[in-house]
Every structure is written in structure tokens, then in C-alpha cells.
Amino acid sequence: MSNSDFFKKFQTMAEDVQKKVSDAVAQSPAKDIEKNVKGLMQQGFQKMDLITREEFEIQVQVLAKTRTKLEELEEKVAALEAKLLTNS
Structure with missing residues (x-):
């Protein structure tokens, strides 16, 4: 070639x-x-x-559940405190 x-x-x-x-x-x-x-x-x-949008949305859901649980516990504590005051 x-x-x-x-x-x-x-x-x-x-x-x-x-x-x-x-x-x-x-x-x-x-x-x-x-x-x-x-x-x-x-x-x-x-x-x-x-973080990604998906991770953010998951954390929003976790926070909402935590807030609900906290409110329930606050109500229980208030009820127990009221019960203690009436028994004293």
C-alpha cells in the first residue's frame, strides 16, 4: 500500500x-x-x-406524627396533674 x-x-x-x-x-x-x-x-x-424533595417530605411526615404524639402526651400529663391536684 x-x-x-x-x-x-x-x-x-x-x-x-x-x-x-x-x-x-x-x-x-x-x-x-x-x-x-x-x-x-x-x-x-x-x-x-x-436533601432531596423526597427526604424533605418524609421528614415533614415524621414531624407531623411527632407533633401529634407530643400533643397527646401533653394532654395526658395535664390530666394526670389535674387528678393529682384533686386528690391532694
């Missing part, structure tokens, strides 16, 4: 690769960019000790 044939073949292969890369980028750059940006943001949020 001569140098001329080699360079022609190399040029053809390089053009094919360039076309395939261009086609791939043209078909889905937005999705790839979105995925990469989301990944970077998640990494940044993790470093900042932020």
Missing part, C-alpha cells in the same frame, strides 16, 4: 468518524447535557449537605 493510498484511506475513516460523531451529537445533545448538568448539580448539593 502506497503512502497516497494510506492517506486516502485514513482521510476517509476520519471523515466517517467525524460524521458519526456529528450525527450522535445532533440527535441527543440536549438529553446528554441535561443528564450531565443534573449529575453535577446533585454532586454539588451532596457536598452542601442538602
Whole structure:
């Protein structure tokens, strides 16, 4: 194979690769960019000790249950205190 044939073949292969890369980028750059940006943001949020919306919602539910339980216990304590005062 001569140098001329080699360079022609190399040029053809390089053009094919360039076309395939261009086609791939043209078909889905937005999705790839979105995925990469989301990944970077998640990494940044993790470093900042932020929580996800799901984790936040779970904590809201836990807090609501805890508040309800606290109110029930406060009522029981008040009832017991009232009972002690009437027995004294």
C-alpha cells in the first residue's frame, strides 16, 4: 500500500468518524447535557449537605406524627396533674 493510498484511506475513516460523531451529537445533545448538568448539580448539593424533595417530605411526615404524639402526651400529663391536684 502506497503512502497516497494510506492517506486516502485514513482521510476517509476520519471523515466517517467525524460524521458519526456529528450525527450522535445532533440527535441527543440536549438529553446528554441535561443528564450531565443534573449529575453535577446533585454532586454539588451532596457536598452542601442538602436533601432531596423526597427526604424533605418524609421528614415533614415524621414531624407531623411527632407533633401529634407530643400533643397527646401533653394532654395526658395535664390530666394526670389535674387528678393529682384533686386528690391532694
